[in-house]
Amino acid sequence: MIVSHCAADVRAAEAAVLAALPDGALMDRAAAALATACTQELRRSTGGVYGRSAVLLTGAGDNGGDALLAGALLARRGVRVLALTTAERAHARGTAALLAAGGGVRPYGRDGAEHCLAADLLVDGIAGLGGRGGLRAPLDVLPARLAAAGRAGRGRPVVVAVDLPSGVDADTGAVDGPVLPADRTVTFGTAKPGLLLPPACTRTGRLDVVDIGLGAHLPAPAAVRVEEADVALRWRRPTAGDDKYSRGVVGVVAGGADYTGAALLAVEGAVRAGAGMVRYLGPQHPTELVRQRRPEVVPGPGRVQAWVLGPGVDPDDAEQGRRVREALESGEPAVVDAGALPALPRRSDPTRVLTPHAGELARLLSARGREVERAAVEADPVGHARAAAELTGATVLLKGATTVVVGCDGVVRTAASAPAWLGTAGAGDVLAGILGAVLAARAEDVQAEPELAATLAADAAVVHGWAASLASASGPVAALDVAEAVPAALTSLPGWHEADAAAW
Numbered sequence: 001m002i003v004s005h006c007a008a009d010v011r012a013a014e015a016a017v018l019a020a021l022p023d024g025a026l027m028d029r030a031a032a033a034l035a036t037a038c039t040q041e042l043r044r045s046t047g048g049v050y051g052r053s054a055v056l057l058t059g060a061g062d063n064g065g066d067a068l069l070a071g072a073l074l075a076r077r078g079v080r081v082l083a084l085t086t087a088e089r090a091h092a093r094g095t096a097a098l099l100a101a102g103g104g105v106r107p108y109g110r111d112g113a114e115h116c117l118a119a120d121l122l123v124d125g126i127a128g129l130g131g132r133g134g135l136r137a138p139l140d141v142l143p144a145r146l147a148a149a150g151r152a153g154r155g156r157p158v159v160v161a162v163d164l165p166s167g168v169d170a171d172t173g174a175v176d177g178p179v180l181p182a183d184r185t186v187t188f189g190t191a192k193p194g195l196l197l198p199p200a201c202t203r204t205g206r207l208d209v210v211d212i213g214l215g216a217h218l219p220a221p222a223a224v225r226v227e228e229a230d231v232a233l234r235w236r237r238p239t240a241g242d243d244k245y246s247r248g249v250v251g252v253v254a255g256g257a258d259y260t261g262a263a264l265l266a267v268e269g270a271v272r273a274g275a276g277m278v279r280y281l282g283p284q285h286p287t288e289l290v291r292q293r294r295p296e297v298v299p300g301p302g303r304v305q306a307w308v309l310g311p312g313v314d315p316d317d318a319e320q321g322r323r324v325r326e327a328l329e330s331g332e333p334a335v336v337d338a339g340a341l342p343a344l345p346r347r348s349d350p351t352r353v354l355t356p357h358a359g360e361l362a363r364l365l366s367a368r369g370r371e372v373e374r375a376a377v378e379a380d381p382v383g384h385a386r387a388a389a390e391l392t393g394a395t396v397l398l399k400g401a402t403t404v405v406v407g408c409d410g411v412v413r414t415a416a417s418a419p420a421w422l423g424t425a426g427a428g429d430v431l432a433g434i435l436g437a438v439l440a441a442r443a444e445d446v447q448a449e450p451e452l453a454a455t456l457a458a459d460a461a462v463v464h465g466w467a468a469s470l471a472s473a474s475g476p477v478a479a480l481d482v483a484e485a486v487p488a489a490l491t492s493l494p495g496w497h498e499a500d501a502a503a504w
Ligand SMILES: NC(=O)C1=CN([C@@H]2O[C@H](COP(=O)(O)OP(=O)(O)OC[C@H]3O[C@@H](n4cnc5c(N)ncnc54)[C@H](OP(=O)(O)O)[C@@H]3O)[C@@H](O)[C@H]2O)[C@@H](O)CC1
Pocket: 010, 011, 013, 014, 026, 027, 030, 059, 060, 061, 062, 063, 064, 066, 087, 126, 127, 128, 129, 130, 131, 132, 133, 134, 135, 136, 162, 163, 164, 166, 167, 188, 189, 212, 214
């Protein structure tokens, strides 16, 4: 798991640590780690360090200071280092250190972009925690120049961002103007939400979180990226005392006369994620198709521990609509997807996990008086997911390249490792099924602790993405293949077998 904290929390922790340290000690720690990452990137992209060239873009603040101090360390390793200052002032101690190590310092002038493009390494120390808005002129054109020049090491320098890619909002991940995208970001003390949240998270590249001793002074995280190893520890495994009922029965109301495929995909997701039993509720045609593919599925109503409602359900289908409403009234935890979203009552609770994509979230918010377009949701996914969670009271899992989950504990959780191949028809139906199985397996815990639903939703999204990676093997993948890959995905989660042993 990668945890992140807002700028104000980082600054408060920094103040507490600084009080016990000599002047400059924290920046020296930061700069040393930054220099190490820079030498690794130089080696990776050019095959060596000595004699290579680096340009540092340095603003007036401590972000520029980190870059200058790291530049001094690089210069001492034989790198030709030139700092181009982007503000009237430059960090005094960092400037002195770089000059003493044989580097150069001058203002970013008309030939600034050419210097950047000609270097082997570009270090972005323009702005970090103190950044506001996108890059300003004349730096605003630099991202496009770099993008046009090619790939790192082949036409353009490798870009290492100091703390954050400049132009990214540290707290929200909003991108209000040009951003310098990084191949690698070296961030200090803890990650910042802007490094984990969409849309900014796609500009971060590889992320290093450097421990500079802030840990004991940091509060609960603002946003976390859930990783495969976290899920391996939490996934509920059956024990000798379990039976099919105690492992969780999932009730699926999906598909209809037209969208029969969604019924199959949601059911397959739930079965493959280890549900004790799956009940399918729907018209005769999809019921028959489900039984042909999965003979273990029980058709018709009965007791369930959690619901999967809505994949492929036409909101005008009165029969399926009735089943959705009855399930929503039953009080069991539920995944509320696609065609079930319009049936959601005005107020729910966090045991209901809504799983919209951006278009569905825009419709849900608009139907509740917050008129918004899909594009606006895509520009600020977390803000809109939060608004939906506040308006409905439910947990919201917003699907996308980075899936975000907002529950009732205020922490934003992300699942970010799915391959882009997963953006394929029916993939969301499979996710709904997986999440249904997870909620059913922990239904009592979710009822007792509704905030757990957000954790479980993020876990399901991580497994969904991991299964897609396995099934896709870097190539095209179909939704049903993703569902079929779930058992192999679970057993190949890093730490799955160790966690198994620990259960003894
Ligand atoms: N906290 C910690 O634990 C540690 C913190 N450390 C480091 O300190 C950094 C924070 O330093 P900081 O507070 O001095 O602010 P910083 O990010 O350098 O920015 C200020 C400058 O940026 C400018 N600027 C703003 N927006 C801009 C834009 N869009 N485009 C262009 N310029 C823009 C702004 O100009 P202004 O808005 O004032 O005109 C001002 O000149 C932090 O990120 C980390 O690297 C580590 O050393 C060790 C531990």
